[in-house]
Amino acid sequence: xxxxxxxxxxxxxxxxxxxxxxxxxxxxxxxxxxxxxxxxxxxxxxxxxxxxxxxxxxxxxxxxxxxxxxxxxxxxxxxxxxxxxxxxxxxxxxxxxxxxxxxxxxxxxxxxxxxxxxxxxxxxxxxxxxxxxxxxxxxxxxxxxxxxxxxxxxxxxxxxxxxxxxxxxxxxxxxxxxxxxxxxxxxxxxxxxxxxxxxxxxxxxxxxxxxxxxxxxxxxxxxxxxxxxxxxxxxxxxxxxxxxxxxxxxxxxxxxxxxxxxxxxxxxxxxxxxxxxxxxxxxxxxxxxxxxxxxxxxxxxxxxxxxxxxxxxxxxxxxxxxxxxxxxxxxxxxxxxxxxxxxxxxxxxxxxxxxxxxxxxxxxxxxxxxxxxxxxxxxxxxxxxxxxxxxxxxxxxxxxxxxxxxxxxxxxxxxxxxxxxxxxxxxxxxxxxxxxxxxxxxxxxxxxxxxxxxxxxxxxxxxxxxxxxxxxxxxxxxxxxxxxxxxxxxxxxxxxxxxxxxxxxxxxxxxxxxxxxxxxxxxxxxxxxxxxxxxxxxxxxxxxxxxxxxxxxxxxxxxxxxxxxxxxxxxxxxxxxxxxxxxxxxxxxxxxxxxxxxxxxxxxxxxxxxxxxxxxxxxxxxxxxxxxxxxxxxxxxxxxxxxxxxxxxxxxxxxxxxxxxxxxxxxxxxxxxxxxxxxxxxxxxxxxxxxxxxxxxxxxxxxxxxxxxxxxxxxxxxxxxxxxxxxxxxxxxxxxxxxxxxxxxxxxxxxxxxxxxxxxxxxxxxxxxxxxxxxxxxxxxx
Numbered sequence: 001x002x003x004x005x006x007x008x009x010x011x012x013x014x015x016x017x018x019x020x021x022x023x024x025x026x027x028x029x030x031x032x033x034x035x036x037x038x039x040x041x042x043x044x045x046x047x048x049x050x051x052x053x054x055x056x057x058x059x060x061x062x063x064x065x066x067x068x069x070x071x072x073x074x075x076x077x078x079x080x081x082x083x084x085x086x087x088x089x090x091x092x093x094x095x096x097x098x099x100x101x102x103x104x105x106x107x108x109x110x111x112x113x114x115x116x117x118x119x120x121x122x123x124x125x126x127x128x129x130x131x132x133x134x135x136x137x138x139x140x141x142x143x144x145x146x147x148x149x150x151x152x153x154x155x156x157x158x159x160x161x162x163x164x165x166x167x168x169x170x171x172x173x174x175x176x177x178x179x180x181x182x183x184x185x186x187x188x189x190x191x192x193x194x195x196x197x198x199x200x201x202x203x204x205x206x207x208x209x210x211x212x213x214x215x216x217x218x219x220x221x222x223x224x225x226x227x228x229x230x231x232x233x234x235x236x237x238x239x240x241x242x243x244x245x246x247x248x249x250x251x252x253x254x255x256x257x258x259x260x261x262x263x264x265x266x267x268x269x270x271x272x273x274x275x276x277x278x279x280x281x282x283x284x285x286x287x288x289x290x291x292x293x294x295x296x297x298x299x300x301x302x303x304x305x306x307x308x309x310x311x312x313x314x315x316x317x318x319x320x321x322x323x324x325x326x327x328x329x330x331x332x333x334x335x336x337x338x339x340x341x342x343x344x345x346x347x348x349x350x351x352x353x354x355x356x357x358x359x360x361x362x363x364x365x366x367x368x369x370x371x372x373x374x375x376x377x378x379x380x381x382x383x384x385x386x387x388x389x390x391x392x393x394x395x396x397x398x399x400x401x402x403x404x405x406x407x408x409x410x411x412x413x414x415x416x417x418x419x420x421x422x423x424x425x426x427x428x429x430x431x432x433x434x435x436x437x438x439x440x441x442x443x444x445x446x447x448x449x450x451x452x453x454x455x456x457x458x459x460x461x462x463x464x465x466x467x468x469x470x471x472x473x474x475x476x477x478x479x480x481x482x483x484x485x486x487x488x489x490x491x492x493x494x495x496x497x498x499x500x501x502x503x504x505x506x507x508x509x510x511x512x513x514x515x516x517x518x519x520x521x522x523x524x525x526x527x528x529x530x531x532x533x534x535x536x537x538x539x540x541x542x543x544x545x546x547x548x549x550x551x552x553x554x555x556x557x558x559x560x561x562x563x564x565x566x567x568x569x570x571x572x573x574x575x576x577x578x579x580x581x582x583x584x585x586x587x588x589x590x591x592x593x594x595x596x597x598x599x600x601x602x603x604x605x606x607x608x609x610x611x612x613x614x615x616x617x618x619x620x621x622x623x624x625x626x627x628x629x630x631x632x633x634x635x636x637x638x639x640x641x642x643x644x645x646x647x648x649x650x651x652x653x654x655x656x657x658x659x660x661x662x663x664x665x666x667x668x669x670x671x672x673x674x675x676x677x678x679x680x681x682x683x684x685x686x687x688x689x690x691x692x693x694x695x696x697x698x699x700x701x702x703x704x705x706x707x708x709x710x711x712x713x714x715x716x717x718x719x720x721x722x723x724x725x726x727x728x729x730x731x732x733x734x735x736x737x738x739x740x741x742x743x744x745x746x747x748x749x750x751x752x753x754x755x756x757x758x759x760x761x762x763x764x765x766x767x768x769x770x771x772x773x774x775x776x777x778x779x780x781x782x
Contacts, residue, residue: 003052010071011051014079015044021076030662032669034709039084039661046083046121055245060126066116075118081660082120087128088707089236091513092226094132095207095216095736098124098158102377105212109158109371113166124207124215126166127245132217133167133203134247135240137174140201142239147200147222151264153181153190154205155342155420157215158370160184163205165253172260173251180253182265182289182296182304184342184368187420188606191224192311193264195596197280198222209418210737211382211656212371222594225520225603226513229557229703253298263297265289266304275305284309312350315609318585318601319354320468325619326355332619333358333411335404335427336611337396339385340369341419346608351615360407362414364399370419374399382656387416387425387607388581390441393451397427413618413628417607423581424610426452428618434629437760441768454581455491455647456632457614461583462494462575463635464617466501476501483522483570485515485586488560488699488715489730489743490579493636493645495563500641504570507560509546509701509715511735512584515576516603517558519586523597525568526589540567545697546715555701555715573597576605579649579743583610633756637748644748645726646760648767649741652780657738667738671713673778674731678717686777688719688729689769695720704735719774722747729770731778740780742771 003011022039025031031039047067050056056063070079078100087094099105099117107115119125140147152168154160161184168180179197181189187204194202202220210216219235221227227235253261259278266286273285286306288297297304319325325332334356338344344366351359365374374395375383386392396416401408414427427449430438435446462484469476476482483504486494495505506522508514524530541548543562546555564570573586587600596602601609621631637644658666677686681696699715708714716732726747733740744767751759775781 003048007051007068010068011044011048014047014071017071017074017076018043018080021080025662030665032665035661035664035668039080043080043084047079050083050120053245056127059130059245059248060119061114062116063114063119063125063127066118069116070118077660078118079120082118082123084122084661086121086241087124089240090704091232091511091735093217093219094124094128095210095214096122096124097213098215099213101379102212102371102382105158105371113159113162124217126163127248129163129167129205129217130170130248131243131245132240133170134174134249135243136201136203136219136235137171137176138243138247139235139239140176141174147176149177149179149197149199150201150203151179151190151193151197151199151220152203153185153187153193153264155187156184156340156368156370157206157419158212160205160215160370163215166250167203167205168261169250169253170248172253172256173249175260177260177262178256179262179264179305182263182292185265185308186311186342186346186606186608187218187422188602188604188608189264189307189311189346191220191602191604191606192314193307194220194222194224195594196307196310197305198594204420206420208420208736209384209386209388209423211375211384212377213382220604223590223603224596225516228517254295256298258300258303261298261300261303263300263304264307266306268306268309280305308346312346312353314601315350315606315612316354318609318613319616320465321616321620322354324623325616328619328623330622331357332413332615332622333360333407334615335360335362335396335400335411335414337362337365337387337399337414337416338421339365339387339392339396339416339418340367340372340374341385341417341421342368343417343421343608343611344368346421347415347417347611350608350612354612356615356619360400360404360411362396362399363403365396372419376655380656380659384655385419387418387423388451388454389425390451392416393425393427393449394442397449412622413614415611415614417611421607422605424583424607424614425581426457426614428452428628430629431627434627434757437757437764438629439761439764452628453579453647453649454577454583455493455579455645458575458577458583459491459493459497459636460628460632461613461617462497462577464620465574466497466503470501478572479503480566481570481572481588482574483565483572484575484577485518485573486577487511487514487579489732489741490577491645491647491745492726492747493642494575494577496642496645497636499564500639502564503574504565505563506565506570507562508558509560509699510578510580510732512576512578512582512605514558515578516586519573519576519597521558522565522568522571522573523589526571540565546699546701553700555699557701557703560699573600578605579647581607581610583613637756637760638750638753640750643750644756644759644763646746646748646763646767648744648764648771650768650771651734652740652742652775652782654782657734663738667733667740668709670740670778670780671733674717675713677719677777681719688721688773689766691721691727691766691770693719693721694723695725716741729774731774742774744770
């Protein structure tokens with residue numbers, strides 16, 4: 001590639017400007033160590049490669065012009081951030097910013113995916129999407145057996161539909177059969193569609209609950225779960241990291257052979273139309289969406305599979321008391337917030353079809369809009385549309401009161417889903433006698449509503465479902481085979497509930513990919529396979545903190561610990577649960593490698609599924625004359641076999657992430673100070689919120705060492721406040737962004753009924769104070 005004289009001059013200007021910028025940042029201590037050295041080594045070669053690549057004019061018109069504009073405007077920080085590294089390939093794919101602030105995102109929304117903004121290998125853009133897709137397509141074509149079919153979906157992120165059609169065109173050019181969603185869809189719709197249609201790969205364009213600047217590329221394997229670590233590493237190392245601009249090719253959707261392109265979605269047809277022949281014979285056909293542009297279906301208006309109705313019917317099969325819902329004397333009053341995401345149709349449809357008569361959509365938060373206008377988008381203060389964040393709860397409650405002022409006093413709960421609808425948040429009214437225990441996290445005020453933590457909501461759902469089974473059948477069927485799986489930062493309240501009913505408990509590291517991998521390992525043991533090297537002499541060894549022995553320097557890559565797993569005989573998963581508002585039921589041994597588990601749901605989290613199960617639980621509580629918070633007290637906290645567990649979570653920074661190369665340096669400094677706390681806690685004892693630290697552990701699995709540093713504490717540092725190890729604080733780096741997470745669990749024992757609310761209030765305040773204290777110790781003040 002030969003640069004034009006103008007580009008040569010611009011590159012000289014860029015090199016001088018970027019070099020001066022990096023030196024100034026190093027001198028000020030904002031960029032240190034290897035981050036500076038890597039940036040010096042990589043930024044200009046990457047920028048030179050992209051600016052001089054004439055092929056990019058064909059792939060992404062205006063990209064090179066956008067770089068020229070940025071150089072002329074001396075945007076050295078933004079250019080360095082975009083070109084100093086490649087987008088990190090993590091557990092489920094890639095995720096990064098499309099633009100540095102809301103003004104850039106507005107330009108992308110208004111002008112389309114070829115807008116002349118700063119695009120590079122460390123931003124999400126059309127070229128990075130195409131390179132990632134080309135690597136994935138080549139991987140599938142060279143794999144044995146060869147991969148043939150791909151599902152492509154997208155959520156409400158800015159220009160998600162355009163990106164999805166572009167990606168579909170690349171897979172068509174690589175001779176895949178493509179199933180393309182016709183509008184913004186749920187991530188769970190993709191993870192359901194892949195095994196249901198016997199596809200091989202799922203691609204979903206989303207950044208989940210991140211703020212408006214972000215987008216991503218989620219990958220699913222043939223059973224709808226994320227790829228296993230070994231296959232994921234091969235996909236990235238041998239293919240995605242090796243592709244070039246020459247590997248990018250595309251085919252027009254209009255020109256694809258008929259059998260190579262299906263659409264998914266549409267609207268339900270009323271005549272019972274179904275696919276007449278072929279491998280999908282009998283599947284319901286949908287009618288085209290109204291008011292779509294001409295050519296939207298590329299002439300395939302008769303090839304629209306109504307996957308949404310199939311997913312809805314599948315979810316409905318998990319209800320335990322459907323007749324109770326339809327016959328309630330006082331119907332449950334539900335508000336729903338889509339937070340401008342793709343759950344806007346699916347959740348109300350599900351709730352109404354199962355018999356909930358009072359479902360009010362919060363219309364201000366209903367339109368598909370990837371700029372998330374109800375949330376702050378000021379530079380440096382960008383908020384996330386996360387249904388598990390109390391500020392999102394405030395947004396939803398404020399909008400509900402504005403739209404339905406007469407209904408507020410009577411509403412029982414508000415459920416919300418994030419933009420891709422894989423997470424569910426639950427807001428309930430707080431009875432007056434409970435308000436001292438549920439003060440607002442931001443103001444400290446007592447209010448008449450609260451956001452129930454996923455830890456508490458999932459514990460109640462588990463209790464309800466196991467209790468129903470015992471009540472209906474006299475005993476839990478296949479009890480000796482049942483277990484739950486949860487991440488190590490998720491509450492031990494769940495563990496106590498599971499053990500109360502004699503279920504096994506499997507703990508993994510954070511992420512639904514880990515929960516699914518752990519469950520698959522238990523299924524494999526039933527087939528006589530031990531792909532994860534779990535057994536010793538045919539038995540499951542005891543794991544402590546992810547290690548078989550205290551001498552192990554590195555933890556197992558999947559497992560933290562387990563309890564009562566009966567040497568691998570537990571093979572029916574009845575709940576997969578995460579603190580970060582993720583839930584599913586994975587079921588029993590699947591019939592083959594590309595199917596859902598027997599009587600199980602999708603192998604990733606599903607916020608729509610969780611919303612329906614929460615609504616059933618709330619309906620049951622109402623029929624029993626109990627509030628959900630009182631039920632939590634009565635059935636769990638006061639149960640002598642369970643007890644009081646309080647959890648608290650807070651990210652750092654509160655919004656967004658540590659920005660740019662300076663952010664990586666800041667994160668490294670904070671983690672280094674956390675490492676010092678861990679290493680010296682015996683010789684330099686300390687307290688948090690008045691609690692002595694009596695033990696500590698560092699969790700290192702090695703899975704992110706390549707993109708960070710050797711010995712990176714990917715699952716965090718845990719500091720114990722009690723010898724029984726039930727009370728602790730965890731500092732954990734995020735697996736999806738350049739940020740940290742603080743998790744606290746405090747065990748309150750078995751307080752007397754008359755002391756319970758005061759004890760809850762005390763522990764909640766102490767948990768929040770513990771985070772403030774550790775922030776001060778490691779330099780992560782708010």
